[in-house]
Amino acid sequence: MTNTAHDRLLIIDFGSQVTQLIARRLRELNVYCEIHPFQAVTDAFLQDFRPRAVILSGGPASVLDDGSPRPPQAVFDLGVPVLGICYGQQVMMQMLGGRVERGDGTAEFGRAYIRPTGEALELLDGWFTADDDREQVWMSHGDHVAALAPGFAAYATSPGAPFAVAADPSRRFYAVQFHPEVHHTPAGSKLYANFVRIAGFKGDWTMAAYRDEAIAKIRAQIGDGRVICGLSGGVDSSVAAVLIHEAIGDQLTCVFVDHGLLRQGEADEVVSMFRDHYNIPLIHADESELFLGELEGVSDPETKRKIIGRLFIDVFQKHADATEGAQFLAQGTLYPDVIESVSFSGGPSVTIKSHHNVGGLPEKMGLKLVEPLRELFKDEVRALGRELGLPDSFIGRHPFPGPGLAIRCPGEITREKLEILRRADAVFIDQIRKHGLYDEIWQAFVAILPVRTVGVMGDGRTYDHACALRAVTSVDGMTADYYPFTHEFLGETATRIINEVKGINRVTYDITSKPPGTIEWE
Numbered sequence: 001m002t003n004t005a006h007d008r009l010l011i012i013d014f015g016s017q018v019t020q021l022i023a024r025r026l027r028e029l030n031v032y033c034e035i036h037p038f039q040a041v042t043d044a045f046l047q048d049f050r051p052r053a054v055i056l057s058g059g060p061a062s063v064l065d066d067g068s069p070r071p072p073q074a075v076f077d078l079g080v081p082v083l084g085i086c087y088g089q090q091v092m093m094q095m096l097g098g099r100v101e102r103g104d105g106t107a108e109f110g111r112a113y114i115r116p117t118g119e120a121l122e123l124l125d126g127w128f129t130a131d132d133d134r135e136q137v138w139m140s141h142g143d144h145v146a147a148l149a150p151g152f153a154a155y156a157t158s159p160g161a162p163f164a165v166a167a168d169p170s171r172r173f174y175a176v177q178f179h180p181e182v183h184h185t186p187a188g189s190k191l192y193a194n195f196v197r198i199a200g201f202k203g204d205w206t207m208a209a210y211r212d213e214a215i216a217k218i219r220a221q222i223g224d225g226r227v228i229c230g231l232s233g234g235v236d237s238s239v240a241a242v243l244i245h246e247a248i249g250d251q252l253t254c255v256f257v258d259h260g261l262l263r264q265g266e267a268d269e270v271v272s273m274f275r276d277h278y279n280i281p282l283i284h285a286d287e288s289e290l291f292l293g294e295l296e297g298v299s300d301p302e303t304k305r306k307i308i309g310r311l312f313i314d315v316f317q318k319h320a321d322a323t324e325g326a327q328f329l330a331q332g333t334l335y336p337d338v339i340e341s342v343s344f345s346g347g348p349s350v351t352i353k354s355h356h357n358v359g360g361l362p363e364k365m366g367l368k369l370v371e372p373l374r375e376l377f378k379d380e381v382r383a384l385g386r387e388l389g390l391p392d393s394f395i396g397r398h399p400f401p402g403p404g405l406a407i408r409c410p411g412e413i414t415r416e417k418l419e420i421l422r423r424a425d426a427v428f429i430d431q432i433r434k435h436g437l438y439d440e441i442w443q444a445f446v447a448i449l450p451v452r453t454v455g456v457m458g459d460g461r462t463y464d465h466a467c468a469l470r471a472v473t474s475v476d477g478m479t480a481d482y483y484p485f486t487h488e489f490l491g492e493t494a495t496r497i498i499n500e501v502k503g504i505n506r507v508t509y510d511i512t513s514k515p516p517g518t519i520e521w522e
């Protein structure tokens with residue numbers, strides 16, 4: 001738990017797929033909130049956390065099942081506003097003396113319309129107008145509330161949820177059957193704005209405030225100790241490094257592990273920006289020989305990732321050891337990485353890909369962690385980066401995975417393929433920038449395919465590599481859709497790549513969404 005001076009809102013997670021979106025909506029309102037799984041929220045936790053308001057999330061369980069998740073009763077004795085959403089509504093009604101029934105033909109999934117039942121409710125300020133007394137919401141429930149708890153009244157209704165909005169305004173308890181956090185509830189943000197106003201939040205969670213607080217916290221944590229930071233050239237580790245440097249100056253040393261799997265010109269860019277522009281002490285560990293050597297002949301994606309992860313740790317450790325007296329390791333961990341969500345199956349979720357990070361490193365090296373971004377979402381990190389004066393061109397960069405080009409080169413990695421890939425990738429990105437599309441796209445890159453195909457150039461036959469262009473839109477990398485380039489754009493790009501990049505004679509465009517695909521090829 002953080003020790004922020006701001007008023008806090010507590011989101012108790014019951015395992016909904018969209019709990020994180022509740023936090024997003026609240027952060028947009030400049031309200032500080034944290035998500036905690038229901039098992040972790042004990043009476044002692046509540047006393048310590050002192051929330052100004054509580055939200056009970058949705059979840060896949062049924063309150064009618066034995067042992068289904070509950071918040072502690074104390075949540076309702078804190079004297080603070082409570083908002084229950086979907087499962088949160090049902091559990092609230094059940095615990096406060098109402099009744100929930102199994103859905104027998106009343107289940108609602110997807111778009112629904114609610115209408116007010118008469119009396120106005122502050123939570124719904126701005127929802128219904130004289131011309132349009134219905135509002136679209138997103139429902140996803142099987143069970144429904146059949147009898148309200150004492151003190152509650154219904155304020156809006158839908159065909160499948162007679163108590164779509166129920167409330168006891170005197171206690172500031174609100175319970176809604178739909179999901180106001182999702183995009184398909186268009187007035188959802190207004191509901192959250194009303195809720196936090198009712199709770200008395202000041203809306204003072206801004207990036208400028210965050211920056212000053214974070215700097216003070218880093219100084220207090222580090223004292224006159226030394227910090228090392230693994231720099232990948234990505235936005236997160238860069239923002240973390242600049243923030244820490246602002247707090248403690250040259251007590252910070254950055255280690256940039258160059259695994260030889262970077263894009264064209266990338267290593268030089270990172271080194272010149274940090275060393276020359278920011279004057280941050282930087283070790284440029286050029287270890288491409290080591291990485292490429294160990295990857296020789298390896299084609300299994302997981303094996304590649306494991307090798308890179310292991311070497312990364314070894315190399316980092318070797319160079320970090322050279323930084324005398326380092327007691328702290330800085331990481332650009334973000335909030336989505338630390339939310340201990342309740343998984344849908346009740347167990348750990350399946351590993352699709354083992355993501356590359358420096359896990360295990362701190363214990364092995366006896367280092368304490370500094371994670372100044374662990375309360376932030378990705379777009380908040382970007383806002384903080386701007387606040388710290390990092391150039392927009394840098395902050396807006398597409399994400400780049402830790403294992404680098406290795407996972408864009410399916411099958412065996414060779415230096416020759418990497419070089420071809422770098423050149424093709426540079427042309428693709430150049431095309432995207434020239435057409436003004438870079439900022440509309442979440443991530444774009446080229447993958448070089450492990451097949452050669454026959455072509456004809458001039459009067460001669462070619463037998464060269466095929467490549468795939470990948471460009472996706474996404475908000476968080478969890479789901480993604482392919483970017484709808486025009487045919488002209490695709491044609492022009494293919495022509496340029498084939499003309500400018502020796503070694504490629506065929507260009508394809510990957511139009512798989514995620515799921516079922518993933519963004520990277522491996």
Ligand code: XMP
Pocket residue numbers: 353354355356357399400401402403443477478514517518519520521522
């Ligand atoms: P996938 O391929 O899983 O990628 O759909 C989702 C997002 O994560 C990035 N990615 C990684 N980032 N280490 C990282 O730091 C990794 O091992 C890794 N694998 C994938 C990917 O680029 C995309 O933005």
